[in-house]
Amino acid sequence: MQKHSACSSIMVGKKAAMDGSTYIARNEDNYVAIYPKKFYVEPAVSGQDKTYKSFYNDLTEKLPANGYRYTTSPDANTIEGLYEEDGINEKDVAMSATESVYGNEKVLGYDPLVPEGVAEDSITTLVLPYVDSARAGVKRLGELIAKYGSAESNGVQFSDHDEIWYMEIATGHQWVAIRIPDDCYAFAANQIGIEEIDFSNSDNYMWSDGIREFVEEHDLNPDEGKFNFRHIFGTDTKTDHHYNTPRVWFAQKYLNPSTKQDPESPELPFLRKPEHKISVEDIQYVLKSHYNETQFDPLGSGSEDDKKRYRSISLSRTANSHILQLKNDKLSVEWKCFGIPSFTPFVPFFTNANDTDETYRDISDSMNLKDAYWIYEALSMVVETHYAEFIEEDLDYQKELSQWAREKVDTVEDESKSLSGTELIGYLTKQNHEIATYYNDKAKALLGKLVTEGAELSKLTFKMDPNL
Template identity: 70%
Template structure:
């Protein structure tokens, strides 16, 4: 089976009753195995009367595309030689998805339903699904039908949401999968390991599954439990790698949102669904995605022992190519429903920029991604900032946090202003207005970031080790 570079992510889903503002969120850090993996962010336009076949550059999967497709936001790789990897977006029907959270199935289930070399892989999932779905549940069904027809190349977790529901789907083997509706009052954190637990096959309103999955498990004696049908225990893994690479990230996300719960970061029994101890704000989601075991001895940038600092894999990495938070707000209260909060660079050091998805464009700085550094490119601008901050972390951390806080405050204020200005807008008037606002938002953040970068570099000139002060007594 071919291996690709997109195999290391962290996902968060927050139900509307668990959220401070009463709306649904899905979010993820798209991580790779190399630090420099440029991404673009733009709007794919709607299509009609199309006669086209999609062929994956990654594994040559070939699929005849529908004649019509919705407009949607997209975050593909800048270099698409290995595949498109559109990763995340919200379409014009206010349905969003993020794909994928790479997971691992165990050898027992793969023995009887192996992965399919030229099946549906991460590089193709958003491309083949998001333009054609009208609901989160419909997204699960649509992808499930593709898996039934073409098979799955990888074990993956996929997030879907609309204004009403959030669904999390885990593709385990070549043809078998399950999906769970995230309860409105719960959140979930997923980190490269099967997360979904008990499946109630008598509750199709809240669970979905591949045809024949129960018979498959029974036929090959794959269930280790006498009285439970736990997807994680049947299809997932529990290895030393899980306990050092995966479960500590879930532990930390739950530690932030349920601070009174005492849990072991290496536990294989961390619950998938949790009710938070307090309502979750978008800043809480941002904090988790930008975290590196902050205020624990496991922080790679902290003061713990060298062994502890390297013990667990953190959520935010130099290899995070694209961190995104997708938000769908109440259409009864606001006209601009969908917002995609985007962070390039290392999210520990860069801001989340709000872009309205009911638009025909994001901004030229997000689609311009040359091979070499150019500060006109948002990707390279935030990569540069990340490198500068980390190079003098102790000196720059507080200044950088102030910069992030100021921009986060401005972003909330800007969104509120736009909500007031668009209260009576709809149709093309609304779309055109939000497109203009996307450009203004991008410019504000880009200018503020260049100013911050200039300030840090100016300060950094005084931090050189090649400094010598003459002793006045000499």
């Protein structure tokens, strides 16, 4: 069973982005609300003689001798696997793995998943340190699947400064990948989304060897004259209509507000040109969203049936939300959000560095307010517990930090232009520590303030009548 199988992903091409960056982003969701995560820098390796073995399913692979430095977000407790999830390497290649998807019973009947094959716990570890472009990431993962098979159906995002690729693995050995057009965005939500594949266009599409023959041999294509990956390999069930497609609908409703669509439609387009250029704040809004200002908002004023009708994008089960931004000036930023994204900020970290901060690097398995993960989990719980009373104060806090982040990132960009090599790495590492400290202090200050205010909201209170 996939342990991390309830995510939401968004990709934004450089011409669709307001600042010309490429963006890939995802909420890593789990089955439980508390799932501690770390965030640190894994150093480069040279001449290693090492064999990787998965804690999850014993997959074993001899690793390349040399590997690039990269940021990583593994589980704090690795007993079930590393689950490194996302990061940016020193060649400015970004990766987020995975968006759990599901192949249908027809295709899985002819090419079942391979339990001991490549799974989410291993994908980032086996790919990100060893690739120098997004396209190379797809190629390496495809080679691993050809060699070992896939244990799960997954969507995987790759990006560099020029390209974004989204790869969907549907069965034990069959997959496709599409280059997201520069002027488009795409949103994925636990359902196969990629539509038509142009096999004459290898610049913008990649696929597993023999996929067309596989489909033809087993009479799997429901369409005449086209190869629609979603129609052939995907699902269209009641669960999809309530758990998956509404999230796509809301993201597209926000970025294409004039387009009227059905939240349960199985034909929502995968690729969209936004009606306005997309900012990093827009991506944050989507990842923080819970059907805001609709009748489906679980925290809103709709009917109880409507509030429970659809699964929202932001959840209490979101262990790690991240936005991987590759900027045109080669200064890459990983925006990291712990806690419930609706209530906590995205913290910018520069990835051309050799450390994040100890409050992100060393995480306890249980509550410890020295750790970033636990600070933001505590803040999330306090805000939601008294949502009506605390949400405006929390939103003001997030807005203030968003403004501060803009100013800070801009300042660091200017000051780093004259730096290079180890001097630049040292400077950006120092900034990461300063940024983490600033955000942690602001979060703890708000947490203390809300706990103090919340004490006055207790129902266990009594006002004495002076006439008694």
